[in-house]
Amino acid sequence: MDKNNERECNEDLIRERRKCNFNIEELTNIVDGGKARTARRREIQRLLINDPEFLDEIPQDYMSHEDRYSNELRKSAHLMQKLADQESGHDIHQDIGALTGILKDGNPLMVHLSMFIPAILGQANSEQQEKWLGRSLRNEIIGTYAQTELGHGTFVRGLETRATYDPTVEEFVLHTPTITATKWWPGGLGKTCNYCVVMAQLYTQGRCYGPHPFIVQLRDEETHRSLPGITLGEIGPRLGLNSNDNGFLKFENHRIPRTNMLMKHSQVLKDGTYVKPLHNKLSYGTMMLVRVGIVGACSRSLQYAVTIATRYSAVRHQSEIVPGQPEPQILDYQTQQYKVIPQIASVFALIFSARSLSKIQSSVTAKLKDGNTDLLPELHSLSSGLKALSSSDASWGVEVCRLACGGHGYLASSNLPRTYTGTTCAITYEGENTVLLLQVARYLIKSYRSIGKETGASSVSYLADQTSLASSSSSFSNKALVQAFKLSALSLVAEAEARLQKLCDMGQEFYHAWNYCSVLLLKCAEAHTRYYICEKYEQTVDSLKASEGVKNVLQSLCRLYLIYHITLTHGDFLKCGALTPRNIAVLEGEMCDLLAVLRPQAVSIVDAFDIPDELLGSTLGCWDGNVYQRLYDEALKSPLNKTDVPDAYYKYLLPLMKSSL
Ligand SMILES: CCCCCCCCCCCCCCCCCCCC(=O)SCCNC(=O)CCNC(=O)[C@H](O)C(C)(C)COP(=O)(O)OP(=O)(O)OC[C@H]1O[C@@H](n2cnc3c(N)ncnc32)[C@H](O)[C@@H]1OP(=O)(O)O
Numbered sequence: 287m288d289k290n291n292e293r294e295c296n297e298d299l300i301r302e303r304r305k306c307n308f309n310i311e312e313l314t315n316i317v318d319g320g321k322a323r324t325a326r327r328r329e330i331q332r333l334l335i336n337d338p339e340f341l342d343e344i345p346q347d348y349m350s351h352e353d354r355y356s357n358e359l360r361k362s363a364h365l366m367q368k369l370a371d372q373e374s375g376h377d378i379h380q381d382i383g384a385l386t387g388i389l390k391d392g393n394p395l396m397v398h399l400s401m402f403i404p405a406i407l408g409q410a411n412s413e414q415q416e417k418w419l420g421r422s423l424r425n426e427i428i429g430t431y432a433q434t435e436l437g438h439g440t441f442v443r444g445l446e447t448r449a450t451y452d453p454t455v456e457e458f459v460l461h462t463p464t465i466t467a468t469k470w471w472p473g474g475l476g477k478t479c480n481y482c483v484v485m486a487q488l489y490t491q492g493r494c495y496g497p498h499p500f501i502v503q504l505r506d507e508e509t510h511r512s513l514p515g516i517t518l519g520e521i522g523p524r525l526g527l528n529s530n531d532n533g534f535l536k537f538e539n540h541r542i543p544r545t546n547m548l549m550k551h552s553q554v555l556k557d558g559t560y561v562k563p564l565h566n567k568l569s570y571g572t573m574m575l576v577r578v579g580i581v582g583a584c585s586r587s588l589q590y591a592v593t594i595a596t597r598y599s600a601v602r603h604q605s606e607i608v609p610g611q612p613e614p615q616i617l618d619y620q621t622q623q624y625k626v627i628p629q630i631a632s633v634f635a636l637i638f639s640a641r642s643l644s645k646i647q648s649s650v651t652a653k654l655k656d657g658n659t660d661l662l663p664e665l666h667s668l669s670s671g672l673k674a675l676s677s678s679d680a681s682w683g684v685e686v687c688r689l690a691c692g693g694h695g696y697l698a699s700s701n702l703p704r705t706y707t708g709t710t711c712a713i714t715y716e717g718e719n720t721v722l723l724l725q726v727a728r729y730l731i732k733s734y735r736s737i738g739k740e741t742g743a744s745s746v747s748y749l750a751d752q753t754s755l756a757s758s759s760s761s762f763s764n765k766a767l768v769q770a771f772k773l774s775a776l777s778l779v780a781e782a783e784a785r786l787q788k789l790c791d792m793g794q795e796f797y798h799a800w801n802y803c804s805v806l807l808l809k810c811a812e813a814h815t816r817y818y819i820c821e822k823y824e825q826t827v828d829s830l831k832a833s834e835g836v837k838n839v840l841q842s843l844c845r846l847y848l849i850y851h852i853t854l855t856h857g858d859f860l861k862c863g864a865l866t867p868r869n870i871a872v873l874e875g876e877m878c879d880l881l882a883v884l885r886p887q888a889v890s891i892v893d894a895f896d897i898p899d900e901l902l903g904s905t906l907g908c909w910d911g912n913v914y915q916r917l918y919d920e921a922l923k924s925p926l927n928k929t930d931v932p933d934a935y936y937k938y939l940l941p942l943m944k945s946s947l
């Protein structure tokens with residue numbers, strides 16, 4: 287699509303784009319993280335879009351389960367080949383975002399890229415990396431990360447798969463003792479992978495040392511047949527991601543060499559002696575890494591959904607505002623603006639938090655290399671909280687965008703249903719959100735109780751700021767609103783801690799008191815993480831070196847985000863005195879003003895996300911706004927439309943209709 291050719295474009299969209307009062311390319315660079323990244327992303331996307339191998343013969347929704355898998359595997363393999371052909375040395379992590387949309391509905395090689403390789407990088411020692419890293423990066427072996435079992439996903443300590451060391455032959459014996467110990471869910475495990483990292487309970491010298499990672503060959507490298515002692519398969523259709531082959535796996539006393547235990551952090555020596563790691567949760571490192579990546583991935587899903595909903599809202603006309611006047615664009619309804627524009631604001635909140643988290647992760651990783659694990663709990667808490675809020679915000683945001691598109695949003699061809707199912711899975715995988723938020727709460731309560739002790743953990747340093755509990759803000763700058771978030775989080779933590787203490791003082795065991803307070807603890811964790819997001823948003827926009835137009839748009843979006851979230855949880859702000867009922871009413875009024883200010887810029891802001899039509903894959907969201915023709919053309923692709931009268935009519939309907947004669 288030639289974006290300079292207005293003749294092919296819907297008139298409403300032409301008018302919307304003429305209202306733009308900021309530099310779109312500059313905003314695109316901010317979204318990508320710099321000009322060079324924009325250029326790199328575009329280069330990759332052009333490469334993919336212009337390649338006919340990525341086209342589907344028929345829409346995936348009309349394919350059988352096997353064909354969907356096979357078609358997506360064909361494209362995934364081609365993609366890996368193409369990426370390998372590119373100049374080496376670029377950061378795949380950054381490029382993963384550029385690939386969004388080229389592979390649809392789950393990709394059989396995703397966990398190879400996002401977990402198997404990172405697990406080797408993070409858990410294998412140098413000899414082991416020598417053996418497996420190059421081969422996996424060159425895709426000579428394809429792996430997955432097999433942790434979850436039928437009986438346990440959340441409670442990693444409860445895993446039942448055993449790896450028992452046999453010093454006589456220097457091997458581990460992998461065994462699945464019960465049905466509930468069957469590995470269940472790993473992406474690509476069913477039919478694609480020939481290797482995997484298995485998390486199993488380590489037994490040596492008669493003692494269990496808890497879950498540890500082992501690299502295991504699953505299939506013959508020539509025939510791809512599963513090896514003796516290994517039972518493998520696919521787990522069947524899911525809510526979404528159905529092109530992936532999530533699998534199951536059982537071991538029958540399967541032996542692997544001692545050196546297949548990933549030994550960067552802990553080791554089992556030849557005689558069976560266990561050498562413990564610097565920190566006993568280092569074996570959970572792969573999960574933490576992916577949680578960081580998920581925050582960025584969620585922001586991208588939301589960019590897709592909000593681009594579709596915003597453009598459609600500009601093209602769609604319905605009902606009337608002024609009686610008797612022409613039907614307005616639905617984007618003119620304030621309620622529609624309230625659905626769509628806060629989701630645009632949310633995209634930037636997620637982008638800026640993802641970047642901040644990534645920086646913290648790099649510095650913690652650098653410290654870990656020097657044997658310093660002090661900031662691991664801080665990273666665990668932040669990555670857990672941000673993974674949880676980003677996935678739930680993005681999933682809700684995508685769903686709101688679907689609702690904003692009315693009936694057409696329910697059509698597969700809008701690409702909103704698939705965007706939703708591809709986002710909501712992140713609420714569950716890589717640590718179910720409630721469980722992760724309770725981990726954040728654990729860290730908050732512990733930090734609150736150790737006020738005065740210097741830990742170097744900056745995300746919780748505000749908990750020591752007891753004086754702010756009394757102060758009520760009367761100013762309405764963005765900074766002041768962020769302070770209100772801080773006060774609300776602090777006061778919830780103080781309340782939860784007091785409630786826990788009271789129950790313990792009354793004789794309850796701490797763990798029962800914890801469970802009894804866990805709804806409140808969840809709120810603490812959400813409030814704390816929201817405060818973190820708001821603070822990063824405000825600081826990033828405030829310190830941004832940008833043109834006035836871009837800065838104004840981002841300031842308005844940031845302010846909208848702050849006020850929107852205050853109004854969603856206003857009870858917490860009132861309860862702690864951070865804001866008064868009058869303050870809330872004024873802010874609610876200002877939120878509506880902000881919607882009106884941002885409304886004329888909405889189409890241009892989503893244009894700045896710069897998602898090519900071929901990747902957006904939506905009849906409703908295309909750049910030219912030619913929605914109705916596209917909907918009609920897509921409907922014609924239904925196999926039911928191949929004939930006027932389907933066979934099923936003769937088989938079932940005709941007999942029914944004639945039976946009463
Ligand atoms: C070259 C290529 C590079 C590319 C890299 C790119 C990444 C891009 C990503 C793009 C994303 C999208 C694709 C993703 C596809 C993923 C598919 C999904 C995969 C999976 O789902 S894998 C399975 C995931 N499973 C889980 O997450 C399980 C969740 N459960 C847990 O993590 C733990 O069981 C839990 C809940 C943390 C509890 O652990 P437990 O051992 O029971 O600990 P306690 O509760 O008793 O706490 C004890 C103590 O330990 C602290 N703790 C816990 N975890 C950690 C940690 N990870 N780090 C540091 N500290 C930790 C905890 O806070 C407690 O501390 P105390 O001081 O309070 O005692």
Ligand SMILES: Cc1cc2nc3c(=O)[nH]c(=O)nc-3n(C[C@H](O)[C@H](O)[C@H](O)COP(=O)(O)OP(=O)(O)OC[C@H]3O[C@@H](n4cnc5c(N)ncnc54)[C@H](O)[C@@H]3O)c2cc1C
Pocket residue numbers: 397430431432433434437438439440441470471472473527532711714715716717718720721724
């Ligand atoms: C699409 C998809 C892909 C996946 N890919 C992989 C993969 O590649 N590799 C892999 O190993 N796994 C994978 N998984 C599994 C995933 O990691 C687990 O499903 C996830 O960790 C949740 O665990 P669970 O299913 O045991 O849920 P459960 O823990 O049984 O959760 C059920 C309910 O119990 C609650 N609950 C559980 N424990 C607590 C607690 N302590 N306190 C309060 N409430 C609690 C939860 O909040 C939830 O409401 C995947 C899952 C999905 C959906």
